[in-house]
Amino acid sequence: MKAAPLGAIKNMFRHQHRPNGTEGVESVGLFDIHCHILPGVDDGSADIDTSLALLDREYADGVRTILLTPHYRPGMFENSEKHIRAAYAELGREAGKRFPDLVLLLGCELHSQADMTEKIQDREQFRMAGTDHVLVEFSSLDSQEQIRGCIFELLSGGYQPIIAHVERCACVVRDLEFARHLTELGAKLQVNADSVIGREGRETRRFCQTLMEQDLLSFIGSDAHDLKHRPSRMGECAEWLEKKMGAEYMRKILHDNPGRIFGAGDGHGI
Ligand SMILES: [Fe+2]
Numbered sequence: 001m002k003a004a005p006l007g008a009i010k011n012m013f014r015h016q017h018r019p020n021g022t023e024g025v026e027s028v029g030l031f032d033i034h035c036h037i038l039p040g041v042d043d044g045s046a047d048i049d050t051s052l053a054l055l056d057r058e059y060a061d062g063v064r065t066i067l068l069t070p071h072y073r074p075g076m077f078e079n080s081e082k083h084i085r086a087a088y089a090e091l092g093r094e095a096g097k098r099f100p101d102l103v104l105l106l107g108c109e110l111h112s113q114a115d116m117t118e119k120i121q122d123r124e125q126f127r128m129a130g131t132d133h134v135l136v137e138f139s140s141l142d143s144q145e146q147i148r149g150c151i152f153e154l155l156s157g158g159y160q161p162i163i164a165h166v167e168r169c170a171c172v173v174r175d176l177e178f179a180r181h182l183t184e185l186g187a188k189l190q191v192n193a194d195s196v197i198g199r200e201g202r203e204t205r206r207f208c209q210t211l212m213e214q215d216l217l218s219f220i221g222s223d224a225h226d227l228k229h230r231p232s233r234m235g236e237c238a239e240w241l242e243k244k245m246g247a248e249y250m251r252k253i254l255h256d257n258p259g260r261i262f263g264a265g266d267g268h269g270i
Pocket residue numbers: 034035036109164223
């Protein structure tokens with residue numbers, strides 16, 4: 001039997017029973033904590049029209065809170081905080097006209113580098129929506145020592161690391177015990193929606209599912225970059241999760257976990 005249509009998923013989030021017995025329609029919605037929808041700042045959306053089209057797709061999929069996470073990587077993506085905030089304000093203004101209940105929060109995908117905690121202290125830009133959470137990206141061939149060292153440094157500095165698309169880290173994929181070790185240290189693991197639904201191959205999908213079955217996964221993000229090659233597929237991912245892992249697990253990963261950290265944002269960056 002085919003998975004429940006997306007409308008059913010949206011309704012699950014929207015209709016809540018209130019204490020007085022009346023049923024209110026509240027857009028609780030899905031979260032996307034990792035994407036490159038902010039226009040003109042990295043290798044993601046090139047312009048405001050593309051960004052709005054990407055938001056349109058997210059909205060149609062039932063997403064109601066989005067963490068905009070432009071890359072920051074020395075020598076490759078080095079936007080100033082001022083530039084990022086200007087793009088955020090512009091997107092917030094335009095999005096507010098079309099999607100009044102869509103919350104946009106500003107985050108960052110920070111590439112692992114030397115002296116990270118010092119750099120994060122200096123720039124709020126590197127944190128996720130002003131929280132102590134940091135979405136950190138590793139190179140695919142970084143060693144376990146490199147990853148452990150970075151995670152330890154962030155935790156020691158009082159930050160909460162979220163490892164971006166952990167399914168790309170070869171040394172984690174081949175050693176599930178290392179994945180467990182990272183979560184026991186305090187890191188949270190994120191995988192991409194495309195990986196979950198099998199667009200990155202069967203082995204990657206299997207690894208993602210194993211993380212879920214072992215309860216090692218905290219978040220899924222779209223990592224959306226553009227409309228053609230890397231759009232957001234959060235709706236398809238929600239359907240997959242509901243079918244394979246159950247509605248409760250889907251809600252935990254796509255709503256409850258991110259909601260506990262980012263649910264209080266008032267959005268649109270204005
Ligand atoms: Fe990304």
